[in-house]
Amino acid sequence: FDGPIRVFHSAKVEYYAPSDSCGMGGMHREVIHANPNYGGSCRFDTVFVSVGDEAEAMNGLLVAWVWLLFSYFDPYHSKDVPCALVTWFIHPSDNPECDKDTGMWK
Numbered sequence: 001f002d003g004p005i006r007v008f009h010s011a012k013v014e015y016y017a018p019s020d021s022c023g024m025g026g027m028h029r030e031v032i033h034a035n036p037n038y039g040g041s042c043r044f045d046t047v048f049v050s051v052g053d054e055a056e057a058m059n060g061l062l063v064a065w066v067w068l069l070f071s072y073f074d075p076y077h078s079k080d081v082p083c084a085l086v087t088w089f090i091h092p093s094d095n096p097e098c099d100k101d102t103g104m105w106k
Contacts, residue, residue: 001072008069009035011082034066034084049086063089 010033017026033043045066052060064086071082 003073003075006071006080008071009033009038011069032066032069034069046089047086065089 010031012029012031014027014029017028032047033045035043047064047066048061049064050060051062064084066084066086068085069083070085071080073079074081
């Protein structure tokens with residue numbers, strides 16, 4: 001690969017959260033930050049990443065810390081490819097359970 005890589009310090013995202021009735025029909029918009037100089041300090045957001053079926057652990061979501069947002073141009077498909085460099089937070093259990101009283105993963 002010898003093309004340019006474009007780096008972004010933030011990205012606007014839109015996602016569907018059916019469990020939250022706020023917004024229009026459960027739709028939400030947020031900004032993900034991966035900025036080494038955000039008002040004099042760094043800001044690297046934590047995100048949920050959908051990786052599979054909701055029947056899997058943690059409803060098919062994993063947690064990641066976003067370090068870098070970037071894109072490159074794929075000349076074979078003639079389009080920009082958005083990417084993120086993340087650190088995955090892996091649950092220590094192979095089969096985490098949700099606490100019935102608090103709704104939090106344990």
